[in-house]
Amino acid sequence: MMGTRTHGRFGGPFWRRVRLVLIALGAALALTACADEHPLDTLAEAGPDAQEINDLFFPVLGVAIVVFFLVQGAIVYLAMRYRVRRKAEAARARSDDPDGDDLYGDDEYPEQVHGNLRLELAWTIIPTILLAVISVFTLISLVELNEVTAAEDDLRVTVVGQQWWWEFQYHLDGDTSTPPDIVTANELVMPARQQVPLEITSRDVIHSFWIPRLNGKRDAVPGRNHPWIIEADEAGRYMGQCTEFCGLSHAYMRMYAVVLEPAEWETWVQGQLVDAAPLEPGEPGYEGQEVFLANCANCHVVNGVTDVNLDGVVDRTADYADVMPRTNDPLTSALVAGAAPNLTHLASRTTFAGSIFDLYDGRAERIPYLEVADRGDLNRGDLEAWIRNAPERKANDADGARGMTAFPGLTEGEIDALVEYLMTLR
Numbered sequence: 034m035m036g037t038r039t040h041g042r043f044g045g046p047f048w049r050r051v052r053l054v055l056i057a058l059g060a061a062l063a064l065t066a067c068a069d070e071h072p073l074d075t076l077a078e079a080g081p082d083a084q085e086i087n088d089l090f091f092p093v094l095g096v097a098i099v100v101f102f103l104v105q106g107a108i109v110y111l112a113m114r115y116r117v118r119r120k121a122e123a124a125r126a127r128s129d130d131p132d133g134d135d136l137y138g139d140d141e142y143p144e145q146v147h148g149n150l151r152l153e154l155a156w157t158i159i160p161t162i163l164l165a166v167i168s169v170f171t172l173i174s175l176v177e178l179n180e181v182t183a184a185e186d187d188l189r190v191t192v193v194g195q196q197w198w199w200e201f202q203y204h205l206d207g208d209t210s211t212p213p214d215i216v217t218a219n220e221l222v223m224p225a226r227q228q229v230p231l232e233i234t235s236r237d238v239i240h241s242f243w244i245p246r247l248n249g250k251r252d253a254v255p256g257r258n259h260p261w262i263i264e265a266d267e268a269g270r271y272m273g274q275c276t277e278f279c280g281l282s283h284a285y286m287r288m289y290a291v292v293l294e295p296a297e298w299e300t301w302v303q304g305q306l307v308d309a310a311p312l313e314p315g316e317p318g319y320e321g322q323e324v325f326l327a328n329c330a331n332c333h334v335v336n337g338v339t340d341v342n343l344d345g346v347v348d349r350t351a352d353y354a355d356v357m358p359r360t361n362d363p364l365t366s367a368l369v370a371g372a373a374p375n376l377t378h379l380a381s382r383t384t385f386a387g388s389i390f391d392l393y394d395g396r397a398e399r400i401p402y403l404e405v406a407d408r409g410d411l412n413r414g415d416l417e418a419w420i421r422n423a424p425e426r427k428a429n430d431a432d433g434a435r436g437m438t439a440f441p442g443l444t445e446g447e448i449d450a451l452v453e454y455l456m457t458l459r
């Protein structure tokens with residue numbers, strides 16, 4: 034028993050090994066942060082709003098690091114300086130106290146201290162001043178992050194979160210009270226160097242909109258429109274992710290901000306404003322259009338072909354129970370959004386299913402965004418598997434009432450025809 038004491042409680046060879054493993058693990062974790070640039074890297078700011086946040090973050094981090102080392106340093110120093118080990122060893126060496134419990138003789142008991150006004154004032158006032166200064170800069174940043182500099186009639190986008198994808202409704206004249214001009218999903222296509230004010234909401238549960246390289250997070254809450262702003266300095270693809278747990282496929286609720294040069298963005302807008310033309314018998318894709326109308330049009334809109342309210346948006350919360358009889362329970366149907374992505378220009382996008390799957394093969398990222406429908410190689414495997422049995426690729430909720438349904442009744446021929454039709458939607 035006595036022998037083990039010389040090592041202290043965590044000093045044995047076993048604990049030394051544990052300590053080594055922990056240090057190695059910590060170093061490995063820290064080093065992974067230096068790996069390839071991560072698409073969700075908050076520190077790789079790519080727009081003025083993200084810049085604003087990091088301009089606040091880094092100075093605060095600097096102050097925090099100084100405070101950390103001062104406090105931890107003081108703790109370590111005091112622990113070393115006033116440890117009782119030597120006293121304990123001396124006591125143990127005394128034959129009358131083999132356990133070393135009786136550290137101090139009556140006459141050498143340390144002076145007992147209670148309270149120190151100067152110290153207590155110092156450690157109250159210094160943090161108060163620090164936090165007050167930080168809060169002033171934080172408030173300034175918050176005000177600047179909410180400052181809309183876009184003109185009244187500039188582009189505004191309503192962002193609608195839904196289990197488990199994002200819808201973007203474009204109001205080209207800035208008036209969000211009228212039906213949107215363009216409705217698209219998963220990819221927020223926007224012009225570079227232009228502030229785009231957003232209104233963020235949800236059709237079902239609470240989500241959170243986050244494109245970390247462009248700005249911070251903002252919650253998407255049903256029944257509320259949360260203002261937010263997004264702006265990018267350069268053209269590019271910026272990944273986003275839902276950051277509020279919203280059900281089984283929360284992790285698979287991604288999106289992209291696709292930033293184009295302003296002239297290219299104008300071209301994109303002109304393309305998106307064109308409705309799809311209903312195909313006539315004999316035209317390529319006609320059979321697929323029939324399959325689409327019979328199976329998909331309950332939830333998916335193709336402008337010019339299946340418009341329900343002529344606003345490009347299916348929103349059947351009220352009558353969803355009629356569309357999908359299994360959600361007759363009023364509580365469930367109130368939670369179910371009943372809408373699905375507008376597919377009018379599906380082939381012009383590069384991802385589907387909440388940006389989980391690439392619509393084209395990997396090479397597509399190197400093709401200019403506007404040319405991807407012409408030059409991309411279709412990722413037929415994932416698209417057909419998705420149509421056949423979506424819940425197998427991306428979990429729906431337990432009762433299967435949210436997310437895309439499976440279509441076990443479709444033949445392979447019908448799925449081929451459907452894919453042919455979908456790829457006409459450019």
Ligand code: CUA
Pocket residue numbers: 194195196197239240241275276277278279280283284286
């Ligand atoms: Cu939507 Cu998490």
